Amino acid sequence: MKRQWLSRWSFLILLLLFSLLLAGCWDYHELENLFIVTGVGLDQVADSDKEEDPDKEANTEKMDVTLQIGKTQSPSTGSSDTGTQKSSAILLKTAKDTTMESIMQLDQDSSRTMLLHHNQVMLLGRDLAKSGIENRIDAFLRNQQMRMEVLVMVADRRAEDILAAELEEEEISSMYLYGMMQDLYNVSPHYKIRMLDFVSRLRDGTSSAVAPIVELVEQEDKERLKLKGMAIFKKDKMVGSLSSQEMQGYIWTMGNVKQGALAAQTDLGRAVFRIVKLEAKRDIGLNPNGSIRGTISVYATLALTELRGFSGMTPLELMPYLVTLSENEIKRQIRDAFKVAQELDADIYRFGLDFHRRHPKVWKTIEEQWDQLFREMDLDLQVKVKLPATGQIAKSLEMEEPKP
Amino acid sequence: MRIDKSRISGLQFMFAMTCFIQASTLLSTFIASVTFQDSWLAALSGSLVCLPLIWLYRSLMVMFPHQNLLEIFDEVYGPVLGKVVSAGYCWFFITLGSINLTDLGDFVKLTIMEETPNVVLLIMCILVAAMALRRGVSLVVRYSDFFVTVAFSVLVISIILLLNQIKLENFLPVFDQPIGKYIQGTHIIAAIPYGELVVFLMIHPNAKMSRRDSGRYLLWAFFLGGFTMLFTVLRDVAVLGNTLDMFTMPPLVTLRLVNLGMALSRMEILFVIVLIILLFFKIMVLYYVSVMTVAHLLKIKKYRHLILSVGAFMITYGLTLYPCPVKHAASAQETTPFIWSPFEILIPLLTFIVAKIKKLPAGKEM
Amino acid sequence: MAMILVGFTLILLMDLVPIVRRRSWRSAIGFFLFFIPALTLAVLRQKNVEVPSLMLALGDWLKAWGISY
Numbered sequence: 001m002k003r004q005w006l007s008r009w010s011f012l013i014l015l016l017l018f019s020l021l022l023a024g025c026w027d028y029h030e031l032e033n034l035f036i037v038t039g040v041g042l043d044q045v046a047d048s049d050k051e052e053d054p055d056k057e058a059n060t061e062k063m064d065v066t067l068q069i070g071k072t073q074s075p076s077t078g079s080s081d082t083g084t085q086k087s088s089a090i091l092l093k094t095a096k097d098t099t100m101e102s103i104m105q106l107d108q109d110s111s112r113t114m115l116l117h118h119n120q121v122m123l124l125g126r127d128l129a130k131s132g133i134e135n136r137i138d139a140f141l142r143n144q145q146m147r148m149e150v151l152v153m154v155a156d157r158r159a160e161d162i163l164a165a166e167l168e169e170e171e172i173s174s175m176y177l178y179g180m181m182q183d184l185y186n187v188s189p190h191y192k193i194r195m196l197d198f199v200s201r202l203r204d205g206t207s208s209a210v211a212p213i214v215e216l217v218e219q220e221d222k223e224r225l226k227l228k229g230m231a232i233f234k235k236d237k238m239v240g241s242l243s244s245q246e247m248q249g250y251i252w253t254m255g256n257v258k259q260g261a262l263a264a265q266t267d268l269g270r271a272v273f274r275i276v277k278l279e280a281k282r283d284i285g286l287n288p289n290g291s292i293r294g295t296i297s298v299y300a301t302l303a304l305t306e307l308r309g310f311s312g313m314t315p316l317e318l319m320p321y322l323v324t325l326s327e328n329e330i331k332r333q334i335r336d337a338f339k340v341a342q343e344l345d346a347d348i349y350r351f352g353l354d355f356h357r358r359h360p361k362v363w364k365t366i367e368e369q370w371d372q373l374f375r376e377m378d379l380d381l382q383v384k385v386k387l388p389a390t391g392q393i394a395k396s397l398e399m400e401e402p403k404p
Numbered sequence: 405m406r407i408d409k410s411r412i413s414g415l416q417f418m419f420a421m422t423c424f425i426q427a428s429t430l431l432s433t434f435i436a437s438v439t440f441q442d443s444w445l446a447a448l449s450g451s452l453v454c455l456p457l458i459w460l461y462r463s464l465m466v467m468f469p470h471q472n473l474l475e476i477f478d479e480v481y482g483p484v485l486g487k488v489v490s491a492g493y494c495w496f497f498i499t500l501g502s503i504n505l506t507d508l509g510d511f512v513k514l515t516i517m518e519e520t521p522n523v524v525l526l527i528m529c530i531l532v533a534a535m536a537l538r539r540g541v542s543l544v545v546r547y548s549d550f551f552v553t554v555a556f557s558v559l560v561i562s563i564i565l566l567l568n569q570i571k572l573e574n575f576l577p578v579f580d581q582p583i584g585k586y587i588q589g590t591h592i593i594a595a596i597p598y599g600e601l602v603v604f605l606m607i608h609p610n611a612k613m614s615r616r617d618s619g620r621y622l623l624w625a626f627f628l629g630g631f632t633m634l635f636t637v638l639r640d641v642a643v644l645g646n647t648l649d650m651f652t653m654p655p656l657v658t659l660r661l662v663n664l665g666m667a668l669s670r671m672e673i674l675f676v677i678v679l680i681i682l683l684f685f686k687i688m689v690l691y692y693v694s695v696m697t698v699a700h701l702l703k704i705k706k707y708r709h710l711i712l713s714v715g716a717f718m719i720t721y722g723l724t725l726y727p728c729p730v731k732h733a734a735s736a737q738e739t740t741p742f743i744w745s746p747f748e749i750l751i752p753l754l755t756f757i758v759a760k761i762k763k764l765p766a767g768k769e770m
Numbered sequence: 771m772a773m774i775l776v777g778f779t780l781i782l783l784m785d786l787v788p789i790v791r792r793r794s795w796r797s798a799i800g801f802f803l804f805f806i807p808a809l810t811l812a813v814l815r816q817k818n819v820e821v822p823s824l825m826l827a828l829g830d831w832l833k834a835w836g837i838s839y
Binding site for chain 1: 776777780783784785787788
């Protein structure tokens with residue numbers, strides 16, 4: 001009996017010993033000791049900083065890292081005095097060689113620990129994007145706290161300005177950006193560029209990455225954020241951009257569009273359509289003469305939402321006319337975007353990847369010259385529009401039927 | 405001589421094996437950077453190649469229904485050579501257990517407890533497993549059916565939640581790597597998750613099942629486990645595409661991408677817990693088998709007092725095995741399949757052939 | 771260090787005491803076969819002595835024979 005007693009006791013002591021370790025989590029982080037980072041902005045070191053220290057040579061390795069931190073207090077407190085209402089986001093900024101060094105520095109200099117799990121967006125300043133970002137984003141992939149679904153966006157000027165924006169709609173600008181992209185995601189998944197998508201394109205070799213550009217505009221003393229097209233990257237450097245119109249063309253080329261609008265203007269009048277569904281099929285192959293042939297067939301279902309003009313036409317005449325009109329408009333926008341991409345030698349459509357997937361054997365022989373092949377590639381574009389609905393009214397007020 | 409007298413049912417035996425294979429789904433990491441988007445092909449061919457292996461294990465189980473692997477060796481090779489072979493297996497089981505233990509440590513560190521020292525995690529794991537071991541195999545495998553169900557649900561749920569992120573084009577182009585890579589991938593899959601089923605030759609005498617059942621249960625376990633493995637790889641390739649080989653643990657990255665709007669994102673912690681449970685189960689089985697092997701080798705009836713010291717050894721030994729995950733992955737890709745092959749394939753095969761020639765087991769079977 | 775010693779002493783108390791009481795020397799051999807290496811490795815680790823990895827060594831040996839991918 002006594003032996004058992006002893007071994008029981010030692011077991012109990014062992015258990016108690018470990019309960020000491022278990023009592024507190026090892027790496028606990030209390031909410032009130034955390035800074036929840038909601039957005040990270042990377043910028044080229046600002047000129048003003050260089051002026052402060054003229055002796056120092058311009059260090060291109062360094063970059064400005066801006067962290068946007070959402071305050072954890074409830075927004076209802078202090079909402080009564082709207083005059084001195086402050087933003088509920090804090091901005092912390094420092095300049096170091098790498099992202100993590102900056103974050104560590106900010107961690108040291110602040111009263112709380114940075115929590116990066118809830119980071120919504122990685123904003124790249126335009127200048128930084130132009131100088132290449134491959135050596136800048138490693139931290140966003142490597143770190144366990146970073147997520148692959150972080151949005152990648154390019155700021156029209158400096159990323160910190162976007163993060164500092166004081167918006168009416170949303171108190172934290174990166175949450176606003178997240179909402180905006182989520183909304184666009186419902187239009188087409190190709191609007192939303194996550195870190196995973198971005199990196200996937202960088203790894204393709206021949207594909208060009210794209211990222212939405214956000215712009216800060218001031219309207220009557222109010223700051224607003226707007227989407228201003230898409231940045232086009234060649235390798236890891238931003239080389240150009242698509243305008244909003246061209247971006248739409250690009251999105252349509254990629255297909256899988258579930259919403260959206262389309263306006264077309266002719267001499268007769270102006271018609272506005274709603275996109276119900278837009279699918280794009282593509283086929284890529286090699287011409288006998290060695291050039292690349294790309295066929296894109298777009299199938300769109302539209303609905304008429306507004307008409308102006310077109311007087312003197314009967315609804316029966318009008319419908320086929322509108323179909324051709326919208327087809328041409330879609331074609332035009334797609335071609336416009338394609339032209340921009342070709343001029344930049346930037347395969348933003350991943351045609352190269354498609355070719356690689358369909359013809360892996362041939363691909364190995366042409367991979368080297370892909371840039372040139374893409375530049376000279378001709379696009380065979382076919383657009384088929386269905387216009388099944390005219391809305392609640394069949395005719396418009398202007399569209400008087402000619403009296404007999 | 406039966407050291408552990410507790411019995412388990414055939415179904416529990418089957419679920420234990422399934423769970424054991426499922427626990428290895430994280431190891432699909434090793435083939436990702438060998439066969440890239442064709443990793444699922446390697447997983448598939450690895451499974452097919454293992455069918456004869458499963459048949460071999462089944463034959464040994466049927467030929468020697470009341471003897472575990474070490475007793476089979478004693479009978480087939482005689483007491484001296486048998487002991488030598490058994491000692492080799494003793495090392496194999498302990499090493500396997502230690503490797504999985506450090507895997508668990510790395511995994512937990514990478515996912516939820518970044519700053520907790522590895523050792524603490526390993527000690528906790530071993531202590532819990534030790535408690536189960538004291539009660540014998542019946543407690544070790546008792547919850548396997550539950551674990552299998554949970555693991556399946558997680559796989560199915562994750563696939564459903566990721567449906568909108570699955571891009572089937574990611575599987576193209578097929579057969580784009582040199583043929584050697586496929587052989588390597590197949591070998592890795594065959595040796596690392598499936599071949600490890602050899603440990604169940606230490607447990608089968610405790611399972612109550614008829615001749616016919618043993619084959620059926622083995623096949624079902626193999627099928628269910630292989631199914632999980634294949635679909636995990638398929639899911640990861642379809643979601644991650646060409647970034648698959650970039651990550652140290654692709655399944656984890658995939659699960660982290662699960663996102664249903666603002667409300668239901670960042671739910672990977674649930675998946676992580678399930679993976680930890682599965683890995684824990686695998687470690688527990690390997691730990692049990694290691695202790696049993698030691699007890700058999702030294703003919704110790706009361707194995708209970710070995711449990712903690714073997715566990716302590718597994719922890720300290722495991723910590724020396726791989727200095728970092730990079731070396732672990734490199735070794736798993738390049739040499740480990742060759743180190744494991746004798747234990748998993750060659751020796752069982754040789755044993756089977758010698759037993760057939762010697763007409764063993766003599767006269768015991770009707 | 772203290773934690774290692776306390777931990778291993780507890781294992782000693784829990785397992786070795788009954789073994790000695792029963793005078794089953796086989797068990798004692800089995801016990802020490804793992805207890806001593808474990809303690810050694812633990813102390814070495816505590817002292818930051820690098821213990822070479824058996825798996826890597828085996829791998830290198832196989833590689834020298836040309837058996838690897």
